[in-house]
Amino acid sequence: MIDIELIRNNPDAFKQAIATKRINLDLDRLLIVDEERRLLGKEVNLLREQRNRTSDLVTSDGPNRASHIAHSKEIGAALVIKESELKAVELEYHKLMAHVPGLPAEGVPEGADDSGNVEIYRLGEVVKRPFKERDHIELALLNRMVDFEGARFAAGSRAYGLIGDGALLELAVLRFALDHVLAKGFTAVLPPLMVNEAAMFGTGYFPLGEDNAYELEDGKRYLTGTSEVGIVAMQANRTFDGLAGAGAGEGYSALRFAGISTCFRREAGAAGRDTKGLYRVHQFQKVEQVVFCANDAEVSEQEHLRLLKNSEEIVQALELPYRVVAVCTGDMGLGQVRKHDIETWMPSRGAYCETHSCSTFHDFQARRLGIRYIDGDGKKKYVHTLNNTAIASPRILIALLENHQNQDGTINVPKALQPYLGGREVLGL
């Protein structure tokens, strides 16, 4: 949710954001409705005042009781009409407000979709091996790490089952990533994965994201596509003490959580794409970084860079080549202000592919969920929220298997993961 005052004062900036983010919203209509809403609000307020005064006279001026009641009834009748008008206007107002996007930060590239994303830099060397490389499907099957056939019988398209070293490798990489961010002061969280509509709306996945969420039979709960939803919504209507330090440089503090969850995505709209292997699946595991910080663009910018750095360190420790891209306006979510993706090299795809996504929301989510803190000046303010993938598996297994494969189909284990695999240096055969 965006501060209406900000919208009133900068309509052109929001029109620009609506255009570049490809949102279907008539901002002028919103401004008109906002004006109507305020005028009607005043009228209703005035009528209520009259009615309250008249009602008081019923008891304080007993002799004229009957006439006061009659008068109060008249006002009440007028009030009913105005209130219903106001209600209709407010309904439209909230509907329109729910579609107002966050303003992209300065420097965010413009573009219609992910083809407009801009590479910022790349690290790690793409190795050209002197033998015929296998793709992750072949490698995983060869090493009996995965069972696609059985899983698809059990669960349908895009299903997979990790077995043996596949299962252990996934747990190892998740635990490694978790430990990495825990060492940075993050607090581990296993949040609810079945959440209500308020949580989905509050985090900005609704409206517009309904197609990608699994709705449960009870009609009131949804499976989350990331632990961010549960973690952020868990803080709803809370006011933090001691998040002080907006603009205070190094002196600021933040709340940092590491969410661990299975993630569920319908992948609607991706029908027929990436149907083979472990790239695009309905269910996967993720360690997610979530941060709540002071309401200060500089502070959240610093947090954004820290989140990005944490994840880069993880990819580096896994000895995988990657690049960082600035995500363009058309590929950003409604509430997002800035987004960087880490794309990891996947030999079989011959491309750097998204494995991490780092987002800054400013107070978009905090406003929807009422998450605040008391600033150094004693005032209540909405926090800024951010999140970034620490690791998502099995997608990262594609990169691990393919980039670390040997001619005989075995897989070299990066040093960082060896402690999590009983000291093994090689998997397979």
Next chain:
RNA sequence: GGAGAGGUGGCUGAGUGGUCGAAAGCACCUUCCUGCUAAGAAGACGUACGGGGUUAACCUGUACCGAGGGUUCGAAUCCCUCCCUCUCCGCCA
């Protein structure tokens, strides 16, 4: 899933149709008193939005007693629906 109880201000907790934005206590804040170890006295003390004001103090209006709807001239108080909490039973990893 069944039965019952309940959701009031930072906390505890009164309040069953008007004098209630809400008693009392605790906590917090200010001042006074006193030198002392959960001392005493006085006062201030909810949130959101709007109006006035030397835009600060302050004055004032509306709404808010889990959420939404209804009854009524008037609702924390009565009715309905939903959400949540607690207790007991059942079931279950």
